[in-house]
Amino acid sequence: MRRWLDDLPKYADDSSWWPKGTKRCRPEVFLIWLGLPLTLLAYFSVGAVLCLALGLNQTNMNDYFAFGVWIVVDLAVIALGAGAFFTSFLNYIVGKTELKPIVNAAVLIGFICYVGAILMLGIDIGQPIRGWFGFWHANVHSMLTEVMFCITTYAIVLTIELLPSVLDNKRISRVPEFGTFSHNLHTIMIVFAAAGTFLSFFHQGSLGGMFGVLYARPFAARGGLGIWPWTFFLFIMSAIAVGPSFTTMVVMITEKISGRKLTKHSVKMLMGKISGWLLVVYMVFKSADTLWWAYIKLPSAGLTLDNMYHAPYGFWLLWVEIGLCGWLPALMLVQEKVRASYGWMFVAMLLACIGITLNRFVFTIQSLALPVLPFEKFYAYLPSWPEWGIATLVLGFGLLVFMLAYRYLPIFPQEPELND
Amino acid sequence: MQWDRRAFIKLAVGGVLGVHASPLMWKLMDDSTIWTQNWSWVPVPEDGAVAYANVVNPQTGTGAKARLVQGRVDGTRAIRVEGNPEHPLSKGGVVPQDASALQLLYNTDIRVTAPLLRNRANGRYSKLSWPEALDILAGNLAEVSKQGKPEAIMALGHDPESATGQLLLCLMAALGSPNLAFTPNAGETLALAGLAMMGQTDLGFDLANADYVISFGTPLLENFGAPVATRKAFASWRGFPKNKGFLGQVESRASITASQADMWLACRPGTEGALALAMCTIMIQEGLYDQAAVKASFGFKDEGDFKGFKSFLLKNYRREQVAQMAGVPLEKLVKLTLGFAKAKRAVAVCGPGNSSDPGRMYDFMAVLALNALKGNIGKPGGVLVQDALPLKSIGSTSLRGNVRPLVDPAQGLDSNNPDALAKAALAGKPYAVKTLLLVGGNFVYNGPQAGVMEELARKTPFVVAMTPYLDESASVADLVLPTTHWLEGWGDSTSPYGSPVSCYGLHRPLIKAVPQAKDAGEVLLQVASRLGGKIAAALPYKNMEEVLMARTQAMGDFEQLVEQSFWVQAKPAYGPVKFQTPTGRFEFFSMGLFKLLSGRAGNPQALERMVAMMGVSGGLEAAFLPHWETPAAADDLGTGMPLLLTAVPSLRTTWGGDAITPYMVKVLPDTMLADMDKLVVEMNPQTAHELHLYEGDLIRIDSVAGSLTAKLSLFAGAAPGVVYAPVGLGHSAFGFQVEGKGMNFNRAAKVTTDPMSGLPVWELTAVSVEKVQG
Amino acid sequence: MVIDLDKCTGCGACSVACMSENNIGVLHNETDKIRSITWMRVYQIDNGKSFPDTEVAFIPRPCMHCQGGKSGTPGQAFFQEGPMDEEAHPPCVSVCPATATDYDEETGIVSQIPTRCIGCRYCVAACPYHARYFNWYDVPWPKGSPRALSPFVSPRMRGVVEKCTFCYQRYQAARNKAMVSGGEVGEMDYQTACTEACPSGAITFGQLQNPEHKVHKLISSDYTFRLLEQLHTNPKVYYMSKREWVRKMADNYVTRHNKFAQAATQSGH
Numbered sequence A: 001m002r003r004w005l006d007d008l009p010k011y012a013d014d015s016s017w018w019p020k021g022t023k024r025c026r027p028e029v030f031l032i033w034l035g036l037p038l039t040l041l042a043y044f045s046v047g048a049v050l051c052l053a054l055g056l057n058q059t060n061m062n063d064y065f066a067f068g069v070w071i072v073v074d075l076a077v078i079a080l081g082a083g084a085f086f087t088s089f090l091n092y093i094v095g096k097t098e099l100k101p102i103v104n105a106a107v108l109i110g111f112i113c114y115v116g117a118i119l120m121l122g123i124d125i126g127q128p129i130r131g132w133f134g135f136w137h138a139n140v141h142s143m144l145t146e147v148m149f150c151i152t153t154y155a156i157v158l159t160i161e162l163l164p165s166v167l168d169n170k171r172i173s174r175v176p177e178f179g180t181f182s183h184n185l186h187t188i189m190i191v192f193a194a195a196g197t198f199l200s201f202f203h204q205g206s207l208g209g210m211f212g213v214l215y216a217r218p219f220a221a222r223g224g225l226g227i228w229p230w231t232f233f234l235f236i237m238s239a240i241a242v243g244p245s246f247t248t249m250v251v252m253i254t255e256k257i258s259g260r261k262l263t264k265h266s267v268k269m270l271m272g273k274i275s276g277w278l279l280v281v282y283m284v285f286k287s288a289d290t291l292w293w294a295y296i297k298l299p300s301a302g303l304t305l306d307n308m309y310h311a312p313y314g315f316w317l318l319w320v321e322i323g324l325c326g327w328l329p330a331l332m333l334v335q336e337k338v339r340a341s342y343g344w345m346f347v348a349m350l351l352a353c354i355g356i357t358l359n360r361f362v363f364t365i366q367s368l369a370l371p372v373l374p375f376e377k378f379y380a381y382l383p384s385w386p387e388w389g390i391a392t393l394v395l396g397f398g399l400l401v402f403m404l405a406y407r408y409l410p411i412f413p414q415e416p417e418l419n420d
Numbered sequence B: 001m002q003w004d005r006r007a008f009i010k011l012a013v014g015g016v017l018g019v020h021a022s023p024l025m026w027k028l029m030d031d032s033t034i035w036t037q038n039w040s041w042v043p044v045p046e047d048g049a050v051a052y053a054n055v056v057n058p059q060t061g062t063g064a065k066a067r068l069v070q071g072r073v074d075g076t077r078a079i080r081v082e083g084n085p086e087h088p089l090s091k092g093g094v095v096p097q098d099a100s101a102l103q104l105l106y107n108t109d110i111r112v113t114a115p116l117l118r119n120r121a122n123g124r125y126s127k128l129s130w131p132e133a134l135d136i137l138a139g140n141l142a143e144v145s146k147q148g149k150p151e152a153i154m155a156l157g158h159d160p161e162s163a164t165g166q167l168l169l170c171l172m173a174a175l176g177s178p179n180l181a182f183t184p185n186a187g188e189t190l191a192l193a194g195l196a197m198m199g200q201t202d203l204g205f206d207l208a209n210a211d212y213v214i215s216f217g218t219p220l221l222e223n224f225g226a227p228v229a230t231r232k233a234f235a236s237w238r239g240f241p242k243n244k245g246f247l248g249q250v251e252s253r254a255s256i257t258a259s260q261a262d263m264w265l266a267c268r269p270g271t272e273g274a275l276a277l278a279m280c281t282i283m284i285q286e287g288l289y290d291q292a293a294v295k296a297s298f299g300f301k302d303e304g305d306f307k308g309f310k311s312f313l314l315k316n317y318r319r320e321q322v323a324q325m326a327g328v329p330l331e332k333l334v335k336l337t338l339g340f341a342k343a344k345r346a347v348a349v350c351g352p353g354n355s356s357d358p359g360r361m362y363d364f365m366a367v368l369a370l371n372a373l374k375g376n377i378g379k380p381g382g383v384l385v386q387d388a389l390p391l392k393s394i395g396s397t398s399l400r401g402n403v404r405p406l407v408d409p410a411q412g413l414d415s416n417n418p419d420a421l422a423k424a425a426l427a428g429k430p431y432a433v434k435t436l437l438l439v440g441g442n443f444v445y446n447g448p449q450a451g452v453m454e455e456l457a458r459k460t461p462f463v464v465a466m467t468p469y470l471d472e473s474a475s476v477a478d479l480v481l482p483t484t485h486w487l488e489g490w491g492d493s494t495s496p497y498g499s500p501v502s503c504y505g506l507h508r509p510l511i512k513a514v515p516q517a518k519d520a521g522e523v524l525l526q527v528a529s530r531l532g533g534k535i536a537a538a539l540p541y542k543n544m545e546e547v548l549m550a551r552t553q554a555m556g557d558f559e560q561l562v563e564q565s566f567w568v569q570a571k572p573a574y575g576p577v578k579f580q581t582p583t584g585r586f587e588f589f590s591m592g593l594f595k596l597l598s599g600r601a602g603n604p605q606a607l608e609r610m611v612a613m614m615g616v617s618g619g620l621e622a623a624f625l626p627h628w629e630t631p632a633a634a635d636d637l638g639t640g641m642p643l644l645l646t647a648v649p650s651l652r653t654t655w656g657g658d659a660i661t662p663y664m665v666k667v668l669p670d671t672m673l674a675d676m677d678k679l680v681v682e683m684n685p686q687t688a689h690e691l692h693l694y695e696g697d698l699i700r701i702d703s704v705a706g707s708l709t710a711k712l713s714l715f716a717g718a719a720p721g722v723v724y725a726p727v728g729l730g731h732s733a734f735g736f737q738v739e740g741k742g743m744n745f746n747r748a749a750k751v752t753t754d755p756m757s758g759l760p761v762w763e764l765t766a767v768s769v770e771k772v773q774g
Numbered sequence C: 001m002v003i004d005l006d007k008c009t010g011c012g013a014c015s016v017a018c019m020s021e022n023n024i025g026v027l028h029n030e031t032d033k034i035r036s037i038t039w040m041r042v043y044q045i046d047n048g049k050s051f052p053d054t055e056v057a058f059i060p061r062p063c064m065h066c067q068g069g070k071s072g073t074p075g076q077a078f079f080q081e082g083p084m085d086e087e088a089h090p091p092c093v094s095v096c097p098a099t100a101t102d103y104d105e106e107t108g109i110v111s112q113i114p115t116r117c118i119g120c121r122y123c124v125a126a127c128p129y130h131a132r133y134f135n136w137y138d139v140p141w142p143k144g145s146p147r148a149l150s151p152f153v154s155p156r157m158r159g160v161v162e163k164c165t166f167c168y169q170r171y172q173a174a175r176n177k178a179m180v181s182g183g184e185v186g187e188m189d190y191q192t193a194c195t196e197a198c199p200s201g202a203i204t205f206g207q208l209q210n211p212e213h214k215v216h217k218l219i220s221s222d223y224t225f226r227l228l229e230q231l232h233t234n235p236k237v238y239y240m241s242k243r244e245w246v247r248k249m250a251d252n253y254v255t256r257h258n259k260f261a262q263a264a265t266q267s268g269h
């Protein structure tokens, strides 16, 4: 017994699983770190059990706030996870191979975001067991059908895209079959990148379309091209603009926590540049859309911009979203000087990510908060504790997967050379 | 295995196909569909042949049809109560209480399913068989009677006109106790006012044919008479592009009636009767009254010693003076009056107050006087006298014996005052009560002063509740006897308040009753038969069917009547009214009242003293004329009690009969019930401001009778200085869907006695208000 | 459907009759109006004036059975006889991923199939009239109370959306009867539970396009209006009132700031 305890560090020694040429913290330290995501997941589990067993009355959603924090988080993580498809697209299809060192991380983050979102959606619907009706009795006119199809298939694509990194693990790749399989996967990855790009473009758009088509909800309703409302395009633009920022931010945070360099700063700067310019383009369109909505669309419904902002959902939301977390980071990121600074680039990227989260928040919550009937009451919404628990799923699940992946999988090809 | 691209693709495609080819996935899909649609806790109603049966809801007077489904397993069950288009008054409409009646019927958690004996010490019930229960009841009645004090038996019933009510009267008469009262209602006040001025008791308002209607404080569109019939009349006044009828409402609050009215005369609460008199003054001064009708009347002009109505009005009810006292703009008052005077078929309506109390007799007389000035009595669209219902007596109902009743009959014209009775019994003056029979009506909840009824029930040695429900009365009774719901048993009901024609409704067992429930009337018959002797002889029927058959002999074939479920006077009685007053004329000065009270008093001095003792203000000059009495609550308004409490009636709540139903609770607006079942009361924003109270504050309202805790809602349409509380909430029984929803208005209402009618009134109560929490 | 607000006395009979017709449950706490299921909800509004000029009115609100599509003309609604100028497009139908709600071209009724609904609540978000209700709870049926349930409408399970169906089961019954007798579904053969129940006769139901039907005449009145016409939801429920302030409450005509100033004066639900 005694000996066994003494030998514990030997048994726990997992260094043979570490990616080639890297160093990781001691197993005990890692175990302590794992406590964080596991705590979050425990909180999630309590919420999930309550909501599944007792029903959605455990949340603070209601017939006025039909969507709540889960949809906000879903929309936000799907936008932030867009780094996966867009970086893959630039890397595999456009041929921007400078991005190769960060593609794996982007795909991993995308995988986390999408799987997390799907799990949450499974709890969000009132009849989870019937979830598949959306495929079986699909209504092709529904933006949500499109979202359901694309998110599910794209999550599969992401899994496949992630598989080579798993198979390239030092120990796993020793199994010859896995090695060949992984090699085969690499060779056809471009197909998946293309499929992913297509799917992702569509569902990012459809998520925006979901709100834009609510033509009887003046806050959300937008005009558009054919069956696609402006929000369809705005959501795509905003997602591809912040996706790279988010990926880069996650890498930077990992670097700070692990104390190891993971990608060259030039790669990050390139990501920042892409983000910045796309954000500029997005902000131009978003601003135009907002003006059109305020001066043409709303008056046609008998309303004015003032009516759309009501405490606690006041005008500050608009200024923060478009100004502080929109134009400001856009203008910062297009500047070489800002990108050259590790700190300032991080700040700009963070602002951009907050801005897009805020955008998804207002479309979800504020759309519903504003009573359309003149004699309706105004309600505000705050999630319940089990609801927050479920909302922490992405965080808990994400941390867990990311920590394991970082420890064992060759996500960062530049790491060995940068930390020699 | 060689891992080349072909193998890889083979594996992928093969895997996908394999999964789909296996039955597992399809089976799971199918199962999940079926399973999520058939949760065992979601009921599956059984189908069956559909049949309809006519019925009249005795609670609402609505002519209805029960929709029955004849299931193979579950048997015949009622699935809906719908309107009966053939019923001449309700014409297919229903009110919420009709449409949701099945919720109280089919809830075995709240029904009494067997006779129960309650142990007072621990409150526990034990089940009895009917013979045991009847033995206990008959034994108690026999014992109390044998001790020579049958008057120590007191009974409270719901409806004296119904067959059950008549049987209760017969039983009490045979036992020899005069201490019986029924749920008080405005019909009695109208009958007394009618008797005083017209010598007729069965008056009605021909609303459907009127083109100008003024209602004096009566919630015409909240609850009045048979609510469906009232609404049918109201709807007939509305039209596009022009209305066919005008509605004026005199009331203190922007109620539904006031809002739907073409003119709302917003007055101080309790001043409605004075305004009716001011309108009389205006009509007289403008010469806009029916000269012929007035000429044929008595007491308009001074006659001998008696001051006539005209000079009394001109002296005491000048328009400016009344308008100022009532807080209404004079021009509006005049406009409303002139419209009334000039309209073709105008009628003024009096009725129950917002609190469902019987109303004040002098106010009713004022309104009848207004109608008489208009000359609309016996005319289409006016005040009509109903034909008497062709009902046969089923026994002697005279309670007048040599036993002194608990309440001195000289206190007013009518002795039907459960509140006065209860208070006397509680005080033990002039003697104590040993047995209390509660035959329907749920007095412990409805009161009218609920706290008094509960205390009486707790202090009386033996209390019996005959009720279909485990209600508040059952919860304090020693013996609880299960009676039938109106869809399960035999029973009847008579003309609703203010109906222009007389009507009768009959109900019979349409579905199987809950185990062991008996018709309340049948219980009385069986008790009488057990008591034997002259008591058994006084109630010589086997069951309610026999009683009803005897009662309705003159209505034609019984079978047919049962099928039809109603009898309605064929045509309204238009034409000259036979005034059965001492003068044979319409009496503005009530000679009938004068003679009656003079006879009781003996001499003029004693008459003067008697009138003063009854609480009639204005002395002998006013006592026999329509006049206005300051509401008793106004006298209570003092330093400690600065506000008036009054009620908000609604068709979404009930008072007097069956409890509010779950669906009615469900549709209560958040101006009545909010925030996890808190009672909501209304107050004028200005009044609240002066009291430093804000929207949403939790307040306590205290009166001498009791208190309410409620959430404050500021309503611009509320008169300043008044707290408006919904009636009919705050049950402490009826299951989780009804119990504990709000608080009971009748716990805080102070009940006083109307000086002339002797009936209990509780429209206004002086209260103080205190903030409990913000 | 046409509802005369000058006849409506807010009695709630329509609402309750609908509940009994359509097997609606009662929860422990029904004061939580944003989780309480009331297919026919009776709103109370007031004119915002102070005592003694205050006036209240009621707006009974079933599902509007929006046709969407081209806005405006009454000729384009309910019991469409000819081919439609434009495809029907109710706000709530196209959004449903599971085709659990649909627009019936023959009757113009927006259907709801609770057994197919996955409970995503997208349709709830889409409806500006709050006519759609999600089953947040399992209905706690008291003992014995299922005996009062109608066999013609299935009680719903937790986690699905439901709403007014214009008593579709009554239409089906009328249609079946007409098929047997070889006739057509007449005006009085198909009446909704709320219409029948209303003690004031404030609700009129029929085919908007059929000149023989009462509703057809009623909707051409100057006093007729619909809720939120400016949103082009094209509802099949019309209202009428001679009171201008009531008609104005039907839609937003805000200049600036006044919408919530107005809303603040309204008394509750």
Ligand SMILES: Nc1nc2c(c(=O)[nH]1)N[C@H]1C(S)=C(S)[C@@H](COP(=O)(O)OP(=O)(O)OC[C@H]3O[C@@H](n4cnc5c(=O)[nH]c(N)nc54)[C@H](O)[C@@H]3O)O[C@H]1N2
Binding pocket: none
């Ligand atoms: N695919 C599909 N499925 C459906 C439907 C649909 O439209 N399409 N409709 C659904 C509906 S609405 C219904 S009602 C059900 C109907 O589904 P079922 O209840 O299966 O009805 P039937 O197919 O008519 O078959 C009833 C059986 O009863 C037998 N039978 C006939 N008379 C008698 C009798 O007097 N006594 C006894 N003991 N047996 C008798 C018949 O021979 C037959 O075998 O199907 C449902 N399922």
Ligand SMILES: Nc1nc2c(c(=O)[nH]1)N[C@H]1C(S)=C(S)[C@@H](COP(=O)(O)OP(=O)(O)OC[C@H]3O[C@@H](n4cnc5c(=O)[nH]c(N)nc54)[C@H](O)[C@@H]3O)O[C@H]1N2
Binding pocket: C104, C109, C110, C111, C112, C113, C114, C165, C168, C172
């Ligand atoms: N020859 C023959 N005739 C039969 C029978 C048979 O066995 N043989 N069976 C008989 C039986 S048992 C039945 S039940 C009947 C069935 O006869 P129908 O009642 O005519 O049933 P369906 O043909 O299924 O048509 C139902 C319609 O309702 C629509 N619908 C479905 N759900 C909803 C909803 O929630 N809301 C609205 N608004 N619409 C909805 C569908 O789109 C469809 O148009 O047929 C009877 N007739």
Ligand code: SF4
Binding pocket: B033, C115, C116
């Ligand atoms: S009843 Fe339900 S499961 Fe059966 S075929 Fe129809 S939709 Fe499918």
Ligand code: SF4
Binding pocket: C062, C063, C064, C065, C066, C090, C091, C092, C093, C110, C126, C127, C128, C129, C130, C131, C132, C163, C233
């Ligand atoms: S949008 Fe609302 S009101 Fe219109 S059809 Fe859909 S549920 Fe009914």
Ligand code: SF4
Binding pocket: C095, C096, C097, C098, C099, C100, C101, C116, C117, C118, C119, C120, C121, C122, C123, C124, C160, C161
């Ligand atoms: S909640 Fe049900 S009906 Fe509504 S959109 Fe989702 S699946 Fe369709």
Ligand code: SF4
Binding pocket: C017, C018, C019, C021, C022, C039, C040, C062, C063, C163, C164, C165, C166, C167, C168, C192, C193, C194, C195
């Ligand atoms: S039409 Fe039928 S389902 Fe719709 S509100 Fe009226 S009664 Fe309810």
Ligand code: SF4
Binding pocket: C003, C007, C008, C009, C010, C011, C012, C013, C014, C015, C042, C058, C060, C197, C198, C199, C200, C201, C202, C203
């Ligand atoms: S039943 Fe008629 S009067 Fe009563 S609330 Fe409904 S529409 Fe109005």
Ligand SMILES: [Mo]
Binding pocket: none
């Ligand atoms: Mo069927």
